[in-house]
Amino acid sequence: MRIEQLRQRLRDHGAKPCHEQRVLRAWLQARALDSGARRQRPEDYLPLNVRNILPVIGADLQALARLHSEHAGEDGSARLLVELADGQTVESVLLPRDGLCVSTQVGCAVGCVFCMTARDGLRRQLGSAEIVAQVVLARRRRTVRKVVFMGMGEPAHNLDNVLEAIELLGTAGAIGHKNLVFSSVGDRRVFRVFERLSPASVKPALALSLHTTDAELRARLLPRAPRIDPAELVELGERYARATGYPIQYQWTLLEGVNDSDAEMAGIVKLLTGKYAMMNFIPYNTVEGLDFKRPASARAAALAGQLQQRGIVVRLRDTVGQGIDGACGQLRARRQGADTR
Helix, strand or coil: CHHHHHHHHHHCCCHHHHHHHHHHHHCCCCCCCCCCCCCCCHHHHHCHHHHHHHHHHHHHHHEEEEEEEEEEEEEEEEEEEEEEECCCCCEEEEEECCCCEECEEEEECCCCCCCCCCCCCCECCCHHHHHHHHHHHHCCCCCCCCCEECCCHHHHHHHHHHHHHHHCCCCCCCEEEEEHEEEEECCHCCCCCCCCCCCCCCCCEEHHHHHHCCCCHHHHHHCCCCCHHHHHHHHHHHHHHHHCEEEEEEEEEECCCCCCCCHHHHHHHHHHHHCCCEEEEECCCCCCCCCCCCCCCHHHHHHHHHHEEEEEEECCCCCHHHHHHHCCCCHHHHHHHHHHH
């Protein structure tokens, strides 16, 4: 289901724009229609035909995303395995400090060699309502004030649905625009579309997966990502950062012996000096069956320190879910294995 289809169903039963917004806002904020400050009953402001169809629409919305299992981490995070209406599953992650990571596809076509999700390839796109439903499901469990589109899938490959979800979350969902973070491996189409967004549109912050400053190594790590030189990717990101006033978040999964060399650190300094950007170092979340390793904590901290001393804003991220084998795609893979057995 897409958000526009949901709106059309309401219109077909006589809903006006103000009625649509009331229904969507209540859904997005995971509350009853009569729970606002004014405590108005639905019969006081919704047409009869709209009220009559609400139980059916409510059941359809409930079926979009159901909790299959929850796996709590010691850091306050929780990985959610979410079952969709057709039985497919995706993963969402409740993050510390009121954040949520959502999926945009079942599987992924980029094929990052260090990622569990890549093993299955792309199964299908998520509709915009399915993306938003992950936020609703999370809000039934705790407060969500920030949504990052960094779960299963490449948002650039499902751009229409993701932007539709972002627009709703930034309006009826009451989430600040800079707290909606669109993550991509780097696709020129994203920058072209974002540059054409109207002044009234919700403009998300942008996170770009860099992982290396070496174009040839990047092509090996992200074999089916668009071929784009890291320097060009940073220049495109810088243009968007200056236009929106949001720094670009560059993502760098630290892989021992692959992209944790002093030469790579020098490359980062060369690329990001003077840029409106921050570097997020994410120590690799170990995946059984893959040969990549997580650098020692001391080594990761030393690399972050090198960059800070040379003027680069860097954050060494905790890898959410490390203690529960929760790297993106692992919960889904375990569920599929259990179903097969």
